[in-house]
Amino acid sequence: MAKRVRLERRIVAESDRLARRLRARFRKAGLLVLNLMSSPGAGKTTLLEETVRRMAGEVRMAAIEGDLATDHDARRIRAAGIPCRQINTGGGCHLSAHQVTEALDHLDLDALDMLFIENVGNLVCPAGFDLGEDRRVVVSSTPEGDDKPAKYPVAFLRADCVVLNKIDLVEATGFSIRAFRRYVRGVKPALPVLELSCRTGEGFSAWIEWLRRARAEVG
């Protein structure tokens, strides 16, 4: 067991070293980098598509898409009009700093203002791995139920912002926004919660505003 712990420690140390290098590169290039995390199907890609549409004339964006398999998401993001690199993890349950480093070979950071890293759909493992990002965004969605912040606290604890997507389905799913906000406060009182629907557009402008502020803070 002691041997295992020592090895794990070495792997984590190597991962953190790569993440620090990534952060230095991102800082040097002067761009805002966001790490998006969520359960499968919460709407990360749809959020990104709509964000690209709304900010296309204003900022230069690119994305890295993490999935176990397929290039569905990268194709969607490219169709929305920005450069995108797909990473397939095979069975891997989260993106690693090593994978992001390799993906950067295919993106021109100096031609960008914002980089979105869409992590593997998994509300557990991605939260444990620094990718050199400036901001972490957890995307939650109403059909998942309002108690997810209590049941998956680590992802929320390490987030800088929660996007609550699919608020057009609040009634159909019996979701309580009040209960959700209470659970979020229970984990991290100051964590902002942005309620929106990528489908109807309701609440979307607050997300765009949040991105603008984050960019101003980092840039």
Place this chain on the structure above:
Amino acid sequence: MAKRVRLERRIVAESDRLARRLRARFRKAGLLVLNLMSSPGAGKTTLLEETVRRMAGEVRMAAIEGDLATDHDARRIRAAGIPCRQINTGGGCHLSAHQVTEALDHLDLDALDMLFIENVGNLVCPAGFDLGEDRRVVVSSTPEGDDKPAKYPVAFLRADCVVLNKIDLVEATGFSIRAFRRYVRGVKPALPVLELSCRTGEGFSAWIEWLRRARAEVG
């Protein structure tokens, strides 16, 4: 790296050994054991609550609930009327054979016909760990999108049955059952897909029938 691989191999071997022991205990007690896997919020607990209500007079059931934190699910299952043991994994992304072995100290296997193991909400990691179960069930839900079998193939590949929950939300979410079934066939052609809604009860009897058949096959 070679050292890491050797250690990983030893950990996997130990896990498989515990799973084989569990399977032998389950066989000896003559009960059907199901390992339920899904994304967070797909509806595993609700499926279980409704299953308990429908089969209460027919079979003796119990459940083991896996969550990072809280005992929300165990309380719901006990309220539905069966014994239930909550496992909190801390940060752990899946249930282990070791955790299930410990939970069995609190359940009387000889007084049971069916045991449900509700895994941690995660469509990636639980698929890699045998818990000695007889059947693996993946619960998918329409708001997650119809391409999940392609994007998370391992969970589907190792499943014996897919429950497609929340079919009352097909229209509201723009979900294509046809596309979902095509993606399932692409991963595992013979995998049965049971479409149902825990909310409306539509399609639920096919799931109960599937459980009865599985019990007859195992018992």
